[in-house]
Amino acid sequence: MNKPNYTQVGRSVPRIDGPLKVKGEAIYTDDMVLPRMAYGKIKRSPYAHAIIKKIDYSKALELPGVIAVITGEDGPNKWGIVPQTANEVALAVGKVRFWGEGVAAVAAIDEETAEAALDLIEVEYEPLPVLLDPQESMQRANEVRIHEDAPENILHAGEQLFGDPDKAFAECTYVLEKEFHTSYVNHAFLEPHTALASFDTPSGQLQMWSSTQVPHYLHRQLSIVLEMPMNKIRVTLPAIGGAFGGKGEASPADFCAALLSRKIGRPVKVTYERSEVFATNKGRHPCHMKMKIGLDQDGYIQAIDFDNTLDGGAYAGWGIVVMFYTASMIHLPYKVPNARARVRRVYTNKPTCGAMRGLGGVQPRYAMECMLDEMAEMVGISPYELKMKNAVESGYLSVSNLHVPHTEYKKCLQTAVEKSGYLEKHGKLPFGKGIGLAGGYYISGTAYTLYQAYKPHTTVLIRVDTEGGVTVHCAAADIGQGCNTVMAQMAAEELGIRYEDVHVVSGDTETGTFDLGSFASRLTYASGVAIKDAAAQINQKLKEVAAGMVGCRADQLEIKDGRFYSKFEPKKAIEWEKVVDVYTNAVGTLVGIGHFSPPRLKGIDLTRGKRVQGANIGHSPTFGFSCQIWEVDVDLETGKIRVAKVTEAGDCGQAVNPMSVDGQVEGSIMFAMGQALYEEMRLDAEGKMINASLHDYKVPTAMELPEIDTTIVDSYDPTAPFGVKESGEGPVQPTIPAITNAVYDAIGVRFTDLPITPEKVLRALKEKQALNSECSGS
Amino acid sequence: MYLNDFEYFAPKTCGEILDLVGRLGTKAKILAGGTDLLIMMKEKMLKPDYLIDINDVQELKGISYEPGKGAVIGTATKISEIEHSDLIREKYFALSQAAGELGSAQVRAMATLGGNSCHASPAAETPPPLVALGAKVVVKSIAGEKELPLEEFILGNRKTTLAEGEILTKFLLPEPAPRSASRYSYIGLRDAMEIDAVNMAVNLALEDDGRTVKSLRMVMGSVSPVPLIAVEAQGILIGQVFNQELMEKAAQAASVEANPISDIRASAEYRREMVAVLARRLLQQAFNAASGTKEGNW
Numbered sequence A: 001m002n003k004p005n006y007t008q009v010g011r012s013v014p015r016i017d018g019p020l021k022v023k024g025e026a027i028y029t030d031d032m033v034l035p036r037m038a039y040g041k042i043k044r045s046p047y048a049h050a051i052i053k054k055i056d057y058s059k060a061l062e063l064p065g066v067i068a069v070i071t072g073e074d075g076p077n078k079w080g081i082v083p084q085t086a087n088e089v090a091l092a093v094g095k096v097r098f099w100g101e102g103v104a105a106v107a108a109i110d111e112e113t114a115e116a117a118l119d120l121i122e123v124e125y126e127p128l129p130v131l132l133d134p135q136e137s138m139q140r141a142n143e144v145r146i147h148e149d150a151p152e153n154i155l156h157a158g159e160q161l162f163g164d165p166d167k168a169f170a171e172c173t174y175v176l177e178k179e180f181h182t183s184y185v186n187h188a189f190l191e192p193h194t195a196l197a198s199f200d201t202p203s204g205q206l207q208m209w210s211s212t213q214v215p216h217y218l219h220r221q222l223s224i225v226l227e228m229p230m231n232k233i234r235v236t237l238p239a240i241g242g243a244f245g246g247k248g249e250a251s252p253a254d255f256c257a258a259l260l261s262r263k264i265g266r267p268v269k270v271t272y273e274r275s276e277v278f279a280t281n282k283g284r285h286p287c288h289m290k291m292k293i294g295l296d297q298d299g300y301i302q303a304i305d306f307d308n309t310l311d312g313g314a315y316a317g318w319g320i321v322v323m324f325y326t327a328s329m330i331h332l333p334y335k336v337p338n339a340r341a342r343v344r345r346v347y348t349n350k351p352t353c354g355a356m357r358g359l360g361g362v363q364p365r366y367a368m369e370c371m372l373d374e375m376a377e378m379v380g381i382s383p384y385e386l387k388m389k390n391a392v393e394s395g396y397l398s399v400s401n402l403h404v405p406h407t408e409y410k411k412c413l414q415t416a417v418e419k420s421g422y423l424e425k426h427g428k429l430p431f432g433k434g435i436g437l438a439g440g441y442y443i444s445g446t447a448y449t450l451y452q453a454y455k456p457h458t459t460v461l462i463r464v465d466t467e468g469g470v471t472v473h474c475a476a477a478d479i480g481q482g483c484n485t486v487m488a489q490m491a492a493e494e495l496g497i498r499y500e501d502v503h504v505v506s507g508d509t510e511t512g513t514f515d516l517g518s519f520a521s522r523l524t525y526a527s528g529v530a531i532k533d534a535a536a537q538i539n540q541k542l543k544e545v546a547a548g549m550v551g552c553r554a555d556q557l558e559i560k561d562g563r564f565y566s567k568f569e570p571k572k573a574i575e576w577e578k579v580v581d582v583y584t585n586a587v588g589t590l591v592g593i594g595h596f597s598p599p600r601l602k603g604i605d606l607t608r609g610k611r612v613q614g615a616n617i618g619h620s621p622t623f624g625f626s627c628q629i630w631e632v633d634v635d636l637e638t639g640k641i642r643v644a645k646v647t648e649a650g651d652c653g654q655a656v657n658p659m660s661v662d663g664q665v666e667g668s669i670m671f672a673m674g675q676a677l678y679e680e681m682r683l684d685a686e687g688k689m690i691n692a693s694l695h696d697y698k699v700p701t702a703m704e705l706p707e708i709d710t711t712i713v714d715s716y717d718p719t720a721p722f723g724v725k726e727s728g729e730g731p732v733q734p735t736i737p738a739i740t741n742a743v744y745d746a747i748g749v750r751f752t753d754l755p756i757t758p759e760k761v762l763r764a765l766k767e768k769q770a771l772n773s774e775c776s777g778s
Numbered sequence B: 001m002y003l004n005d006f007e008y009f010a011p012k013t014c015g016e017i018l019d020l021v022g023r024l025g026t027k028a029k030i031l032a033g034g035t036d037l038l039i040m041m042k043e044k045m046l047k048p049d050y051l052i053d054i055n056d057v058q059e060l061k062g063i064s065y066e067p068g069k070g071a072v073i074g075t076a077t078k079i080s081e082i083e084h085s086d087l088i089r090e091k092y093f094a095l096s097q098a099a100g101e102l103g104s105a106q107v108r109a110m111a112t113l114g115g116n117s118c119h120a121s122p123a124a125e126t127p128p129p130l131v132a133l134g135a136k137v138v139v140k141s142i143a144g145e146k147e148l149p150l151e152e153f154i155l156g157n158r159k160t161t162l163a164e165g166e167i168l169t170k171f172l173l174p175e176p177a178p179r180s181a182s183r184y185s186y187i188g189l190r191d192a193m194e195i196d197a198v199n200m201a202v203n204l205a206l207e208d209d210g211r212t213v214k215s216l217r218m219v220m221g222s223v224s225p226v227p228l229i230a231v232e233a234q235g236i237l238i239g240q241v242f243n244q245e246l247m248e249k250a251a252q253a254a255s256v257e258a259n260p261i262s263d264i265r266a267s268a269e270y271r272r273e274m275v276a277v278l279a280r281r282l283l284q285q286a287f288n289a290a291s292g293t294k295e296g297n298w
């Protein structure tokens, strides 16, 4: 591990966006008010499944202050993040498929009038049977069909086979098979979706401001729905108040604002209420999983069989991608020589599921880490030992051809175990107190775009001149995760200057160069490659000028701390600014442009050398790893679980900004703890959501925040720019199984569905008691 | 999420308020902290034509105390003031605890004690301790004023005795008995911003022997439309030497007396069980505090 001596990378600098946010000066989309701006509101369906027989909005148009009303017919082109399965429309056409689906939108002179107008829109529905459970949806597909082109109510199903799991299971000493069910959760970001569209009629240009994490994909979808060339549309991101995957697709707010603006020739803003955020959801898929794991007599994993039914809700969204991710996630972070996955993503009449922090990983990780905990007991060793035995090492190639260039996973396990005293406590604490361990990993980017394309995934342009200093341009989306800050740090490192002297222009498809978006924990790695590429060009040009000023050859120069100097005679030096000054006077503004294209890795069954359907999904240039150990106290009378402490150790490669990494880890822990213990979207029998507010949808509060001890383990991936990996999604992976394993250690009950509520705990305790007294009685 | 149009009044005296409510009748609503009222208006459950803001009326605010007589708390006193009052903590501990658990710091800074009882939510935080502490309310109209126990004031879910032209002006809390202690607790998923699945307050006084229960008030919330006094449970302990067996019997009796429903927060069955858990814990704590033994064996 020959890790360079960095000065800007590895610094815990405050966020670029921090001061404005702390002072309340950051401008979010909903803060914006343009001259002549109108306000848009969306009329939503009270039915989860119904034919729209008639929409009459004449009364709404008569209300003073109402400017226009649109319905599905005004923009019927289908959109979707995955082009092969695009099946959403801006507003429902002919039929609604979930409670809260938009059926019409109003533009009015103020929000109050727009809201009043919604009540004047008359919609005649013919209710259809509502399917809320994926099993029922498949069974009743003959009788009730959610989409015409999906006769079985299945978006897509896939089977992946690697090696010979059946043969391997037959030879295993230990085999365990279990079912797990995960809950229906939403991201609960602070800022609801909001979009402001300004269409200029004479020039035919559309300016969009939107709270999105995928400006590029929004750009593409707008072009499809509005039938406008992309070069006539500009997408700009004001400050974004969190996204976590929930803004990883366009939203009807975007389309309605744009369609209304084009119709009336005035700017239109649409900002969701919290209930609309829940209604349009795109949160985590509830998964109904069967998993079978086989170990040999020494505890080495020989085979995994995974069956997953994903409850997708009403539309496709990210569905097919999430589905294949769940299949790919069984191949790491342990060595699995034989595997089979059978997966299907089913339509139901619920607000659609989509991408959510740790997409596709959280559900299978829950099953696998809980099962390995149980299997360690079967083998008679500690879960730590079992996981250490099976953990992957640097250079590992999975049977599905996933390549792990570098990992410190074992170091994560060791560190967390040592710091928490896991081995001394596990299995030895008094009844009611428990400690649980789980590991996990996540991708640092993907190998492919969502549509067929060979173009680079990220382009960075660095501009240097005497006026602006250094400006990094990239249309990346800083949604609060801090990519602007780390891009500035990496650019400063490579240029040999200070982070404080770098400006970042991002989140704009016109002033920023191309980027795919903030998802798949891709940006630090991707922008890092592009920044290195762009900076090298700048350094080369400046060195040629500096060489003459210093009096040595350009290739003998180093740049550090804002100075060019000869590596043989460091006293021969010149200030960076002076070189820029000379260069600019002679040539003008200097630019360097760098690109990132990930390696095009293929999903292959290595034992047969055959391509496997859907197995390209899950490949990444590198992977982050982590381990969490949770200590819980279970109140045996109320069933309430109190978290005493969390010990975490993570391999995020080289941390560009350790303070930011800690923030990501702590945030991840709270985020996933919500799904484990508190959060759940609840629907009534008709599919209406009954807790569509942050009062009734229970996100953990600061009061639930446990003591958290995080360690960034020493790591450097030599194949990665600056040695980086990811830290935004990996740390959510171990949380749920670690809590579940801790609860098992406390009370001897293994929970296989979520959330683990006090009521469930108490019921389980009683059942256990009844069983015990039955056993002792007989 | 928009409010209907209304006319806004900000009277300075109680007399002015009474004039206004007398004149405007049911078309007017009192605006105290607004933490219930404005939500109901935003959700279009209420569309008052007039709002009468009572926050500028000094005589309706604040906590006063006279030794031997007890405390008077103005209806418009903020929950946060009650939460942070040394006097309330010392004399009426259960109320202090309940005030500290209501909503979040932001909500407590706005919400008032009177609003909590007038809104009369079955899950409300402060009515159970107030009833346990023997609080009376003073209801006033142009015609005059009357005093009644809080348990008679609250009639059901969002129902009180308040008639047209009447307002609540203050709470009267009797001087706590010697050798007495009160405790409050709740069951809910989170430790903040929680609508209680069950809550309970216990106010227990001992005889001079420090062991015999002289008087007891046990009041449960969120298990009936009104704060429910556990009459049976009280009867089991009053006049008896406090012991684990009786405490357990009382807890079971309270659980039987409770009349909970199943909803999104908890099942009726779980609520009933939690009544017994809270009863046990609070009785033990209150007994320990009243008898001067060291607190907490849980």
Ligand SMILES: Cc1cc2nc3c(=O)[nH]c(=O)nc-3n(C[C@H](O)[C@H](O)[C@H](O)COP(=O)(O)OP(=O)(O)OC[C@H]3O[C@@H](n4cnc5c(N)ncnc54)[C@H](O)[C@@H]3O)c2cc1C
Pocket: B029, B030, B031, B032, B033, B034, B035, B036, B037, B038, B039, B075, B076, B079, B101, B102, B103, B104, B107, B110, B111, B112, B113, B114, B115, B116, B117, B118, B119, B123, B124, B125, B126, B162, B166, B167, B168, B169, B193, B194, B195, B196
């Ligand atoms: C986020 C949030 C969390 C909450 N959490 C809790 C909680 O944990 N526990 C809990 O108990 N409550 C909770 N509440 C509810 C609310 O805060 C309390 O009920 C509060 O005490 C209400 O007081 P207020 O002054 O805001 O009442 P307001 O909203 O001003 O008034 C409530 C009702 O009482 C009437 N009223 C008020 N004062 C008088 C008076 N003097 N005479 C006659 N009528 C009057 C009003 O007209 C109105 O109908 C929460 C509310 C919010 C918004």
